[in-house]
Amino acid sequence: MDVFFCDSKFESQMSTSKARRKAFGAERAKKLDIRRAQIDAADTLADLRNLPGRWHELTGDWAGHLAVSLDGPYRLILAPTTRPELPDGSLDWGAVTAVVLVGVVDYH
Numbered sequence: 001m002d003v004f005f006c007d008s009k010f011e012s013q014m015s016t017s018k019a020r021r022k023a024f025g026a027e028r029a030k031k032l033d034i035r036r037a038q039i040d041a042a043d044t045l046a047d048l049r050n051l052p053g054r055w056h057e058l059t060g061d062w063a064g065h066l067a068v069s070l071d072g073p074y075r076l077i078l079a080p081t082t083r084p085e086l087p088d089g090s091l092d093w094g095a096v097t098a099v100v101l102v103g104v105v106d107y108h
Contacts, residue, residue: 001042002098004081010103024104031070032104039099045080046094057091062107070104077102 005011013023014036020029035053042048045066048055053068064083067075079102084095 001039001044001047001096002081003039004098004100006100006102010101014101028071028074028104032076035068035070035076039078039101043097044094045091045096045099049093058107065102066099067105067107073106073108074104075107077105077107 005014013019014032017029017033020032023029024032031053038048038051038053045055048068055066055068058065058067058077062077065077065079067077070076078099080091080096081098081100082096084092086092
């Protein structure tokens with residue numbers, strides 16, 4: 001899957017394991033390492049949907065974005081670069097081959 005970043009600062013924070021530890025702390029960085037490896041290994045979002053971490057679509061202010069659990073209330077937020085839809089109007093996870101990583105957020 002192709003991965004893009006919302007801004008250069010977040011891209012820098014996510015560039016290496018060391019940068020993730022410095023920006024987010026050791027525990028969260030370990031989860032980010034796992035999530036990044038999962039995203040890099042996936043061909044489409046459908047490959048991620050049933051992996052550990054509760055990959056899910058968001059609603060409300062975050063509509064159009066997806067989230068995956070990290071530690072505690074923190075989530076890695078991502079958005080598909082395109083929004084292919086199924087006939088019922090829901091996101092076609094199998095057709096999404098590129099995402100934008102938005103940030104690490106506690107939206108609760």
